[in-house]
Amino acid sequence: MFLEVKNISKKYQQQAEKAVSNISFSVDKGEILAIVGESGSGKTSLLHIIGGLLEPDEGSIFLENERVLPPSARLVAGHPHINIVHQNFKMFPLFNVYDNISYFLRHYNIDYQNHRVSELLSLCKLEGIERKLPNELSGGQLQRVALAVALANRPKLLLLDEPFSNLDASLKLYLKKEIANILKESKTTAIIVTHDPQDAFLLADRIAVLHQGKLLQVDKPHIVYQFPINQYVAQLFGEVNLFDNGTAELFQLTHKQSSIMIRPHDVLIGNKKTLNAVEAAIKTIDFMGAFYRLEVVLPNDKAFIIYTSFTDAQVNEKICVQIDKQKLLIF
Numbered sequence: 001m002f003l004e005v006k007n008i009s010k011k012y013q014q015q016a017e018k019a020v021s022n023i024s025f026s027v028d029k030g031e032i033l034a035i036v037g038e039s040g041s042g043k044t045s046l047l048h049i050i051g052g053l054l055e056p057d058e059g060s061i062f063l064e065n066e067r068v069l070p071p072s073a074r075l076v077a078g079h080p081h082i083n084i085v086h087q088n089f090k091m092f093p094l095f096n097v098y099d100n101i102s103y104f105l106r107h108y109n110i111d112y113q114n115h116r117v118s119e120l121l122s123l124c125k126l127e128g129i130e131r132k133l134p135n136e137l138s139g140g141q142l143q144r145v146a147l148a149v150a151l152a153n154r155p156k157l158l159l160l161d162e163p164f165s166n167l168d169a170s171l172k173l174y175l176k177k178e179i180a181n182i183l184k185e186s187k188t189t190a191i192i193v194t195h196d197p198q199d200a201f202l203l204a205d206r207i208a209v210l211h212q213g214k215l216l217q218v219d220k221p222h223i224v225y226q227f228p229i230n231q232y233v234a235q236l237f238g239e240v241n242l243f244d245n246g247t248a249e250l251f252q253l254t255h256k257q258s259s260i261m262i263r264p265h266d267v268l269i270g271n272k273k274t275l276n277a278v279e280a281a282i283k284t285i286d287f288m289g290a291f292y293r294l295e296v297v298l299p300n301d302k303a304f305i306i307y308t309s310f311t312d313a314q315v316n317e318k319i320c321v322q323i324d325k326q327k328l329l330i331f
C-alpha cells in the first residue's frame with residue numbers, strides 16, 4: 001500500500017473531545033483522496049499528522065511501508081517526500097513567478113533548475129506570465145504557482161489544505177478541473193482537505209467523510225452520494241427529503257427502517273393523479289440555473305423539495321408528487 005494511515009488519534013490539551021479519533025484508511029499510488037467535513041471536524045489536524053507536522057497521540061503513518069516520523073522524532077518537522085499547500089500560500093513579493101518556483105530548486109544545478117521550471121510552467125499553465133510579480137497575478141494564477149512550487153521537487157505525496165477557499169465561484173470550477181488534471185498528469189498522489197462536497201466530486205477518486213473527528217465513510221464519490229452510510233453523510237452531499245411516518249404512509253411506503261430519504265431530483269412531478277402519487281400545493285419556485293427548486297406542501301402539511309429541469313407551474317397551484325422507490329435512501 002502506498003500510504004497507510006493507522007489508528008490515528010489526537011486530542012488537544014484544552015479540548016474535551018478528540019480532534020481526530022482512531023482514524024485508519026489507505027491511499028493508492030496516483031490516487032486523489034478528498035477529506036470532506038464541516039468546520040472543526042478534524043480535517044486540518046489529520047492532514048498535518050499525515051504530513052509529519054503534528055504529533056498524534058496514537059497511531060502511525062506509513063509512506064511506501066516506511067514510517068512517517070512524527071515531529072518529536074525528527075530534528076525538523078515534516079517529511080522530505082511530502083509537500084503541503086496551505087490555504088494562504090504566499091509568494092516572495094519581490095520575485096517573479098519564474099524565480100519563485102526556481103527558489104525551491106536552488107539546491108540543484110542550474111541546467112536542471114531551468115529544465116524543471118520550464119516543465120512546471122507548462123504543466124501548471126503559467127507560460128507567458130513567468131516574468132510577472134505576485135501582485136500582478138489573479139487568484140487562479142496564484143493558486144497554480146502554489147501548485148508548481150509544491151510539485152517542484154516531485155513529492156511522493158501532496159497535501160492540499162482548502163486550496164480553493166480564496167477563489168470566487170466562477171474561477172473555482174475551472175481551476176478544480178485544472179488542478180485534478182495537473183495532479184493526474186504528474187502522477188502525483190494527493191490528499192485534498194475541503195469543506196465543500198463539490199470540490200470533492202470534481203477532484204477526487206475517493207472521498208473520506210469526517211465528522212467530529214471520526215471517519216464515517218471512505219468510498220468513490222458516486223457511492224458516497226448514492227449510498228451514504230447514514231443521514232449525516234446523505235445531508236452533507238446535498239438536500240434530502242426525510243420521510244416521517246405520516247409522509248411514508250402518504251406515499252404508501254411500508255418500512256421498518258429508522259430513516260427513509262429521497263434526493264429532490266429523484267422526486268417526480270405528474271400533472272394528473274397517477275398511482276401512488278400525492279397531491280401537493282406549490283409554496284415556492286426558485287430558479288437555480290440548471291434546475292428549478294420547488295418547495296411543495298403535502299396533505300399532512302409537511303414540506304417536500306423537488307428539483308426539476310422544467311416547470312410551467314405557478315405558486316399555489318396543485319401538482320402530483322411521485323417518488324421513484326428505487327432511489328430511496330434507507331438507513
Ligand SMILES: Nc1ncnc2c1ncn2[C@@H]1O[C@H](COP(=O)(O)OP(=O)(O)OP(=O)(O)O)[C@@H](O)[C@H]1O
Pocket residue numbers: 012013014015019037038039040041042043044045046195
Ligand atoms: N492548536 C489547537 N489547539 C487546540 N485545539 C485545536 C487546535 N487546532 C485545532 N483544534 C481543535 O480541534 C478540532 C479540529 O480542528 P481542525 O482545524 O483540525 O478542523 P477542520 O475540520 O480542519 O476545521 P476548519 O475547516 O475550520 O479548518 C476543533 O475543535 C478545533 O477547535
